Amino acid sequence: MQQQVALVTGASSGIGEATVRALLTAGFTVYAAARRTERMQGLADDGARVLALDLTDDASITAAVAAILAEAGGIDVLVNNAGYGSYGSLEEVPIEEGRRQFEVNVFGLARLTQLVLPGMRERRSGTIVNVSSMGGKFYEPLGTWYHATKFAVEGLSDSLRIELRPFGVRVVIIEPGAVRSEWSGIARDTLLARSGTGPYAKYARRVAGVFALSYRGTLAAKPEAIGAAIRDAVLSERPRPRYAVAGGAPIVLFLRRLLPDRAFDLFVRAVYRH
Template sequence: MNAGVALVTGASSGIGEATAVELARRGFTVYGVARRLDRMSGLAEHGVHVFEMDVTDDASITSGVERILHEQGRIDVLVNNAGYGSYGALEDVPIEEARRQFEVNVFGLARLTQLVLPHMRAQRSGRIVNVSSIGGKFYEPLGAWYHATKFAVEGLSDSLRLELKPHGIHVVVIEPGTIRTEWGGIASESAIARSGGTAYGRQAERLAKVYELADRPGVGASPRVVALAIATAATARRPRIRYAVPFGAKAILVVRRILTDRAFDWLILRAYGPR
């Protein structure tokens, strides 16, 4: 696939920022979007076009897609990367926050995909790259809502892949494991804020320690590792259906497939349970 026009959401930091830079390096005309426009100023140095987009605001994403089509006439790759992890015991998380997490992680992804598909179908080519997580295949205590959104992204992507195959459009799922981004800090802070002083406090404290460890160099991988997988998905003649990165992510998914539910429960509780 020749380099074309790519739209990357959640480009203000971490995986999205690294992906926008990598795709631009490979010759794509890249549009990086996020709610925090000020955080994307550095992308301009790499030739990335940036503007504000809120994936939970239909007017925002509609006008954004129309702008790209007006300026470029096409969108060849959509990288649905915007998302976050909001943690806390299900009992403690307000249902409004649960809905917001689905709005960002699932419905924003789906709506943006709806908007680009007519144009990809017309050109009979395109790539939809959905950034899920290994968390779409396993689970953690205090992560019910986050994992529910990623399980949803996995199922949505599988159905979408079959729908779009006759139209020449590839759907690829990216499943990052432990990556050094601000994601872990947000997840652990939300767990402590919502459940730290409740009956689930010891679990919240343990989860925060696990994520603190994951952010250390040598434990978590660089966001560029994920960006390289996304770039491969965007350019390969026949991309894989799923890319789990880094190697540790593949190992965790293998363990999940091998173990029974009870055995995996024991393993997770050993890692995240109160000590």
């Protein structure tokens, strides 16, 4: 059986790096893509094929896919993992930053998917894994742009799953909870830089405090747990449409399904003392 080819974005750290290692162990040829190629030498030493990818640059996206197709002949698995959390009040975050958040978290994901789909459709096989978040189903103060992108990824993925079913292409959503990675530090820093002073300062400090407790405590999952879930979904003959994985995600998303909006609002306000 020919070795399957996987492309994983955001592979320089965290969930992406863990996913590359999990797929390598499962026998895949894995292309590890990220802007910071210098941080992926360890993955290269383990057998991954490293390439540069900037999801805000269409030329970079098309060049990366073209290079893989020229070398490997096709892409069997696409793991759209790259993304970041831009936090701060809607009032204070520049609209240009909101656009960049969508460029990375949504439009880059969609463009990559567009480019790999013709081959998958023609072969009538393939798996697209979109890494969303439990934040694609719930909400929190001062996270408007981030949650908007993850809600968009959820809707895009659900529609795409039905759209591609006749062609044998599978779409899976991964919804991680709190994960020990640099994501939380970046989100916290942007939050305090934009809303740490001024009218939202009190709430920004509270949200930053919740981040510190959630992402550094025992609740936070290791990236390897998410990487293993992605590997298992890819290897499954019949993967579930979505996987709520670790870091409190199963509990939070259960409450979101159970509680009406006003009751869930009270839960969120209690957590953030908002």
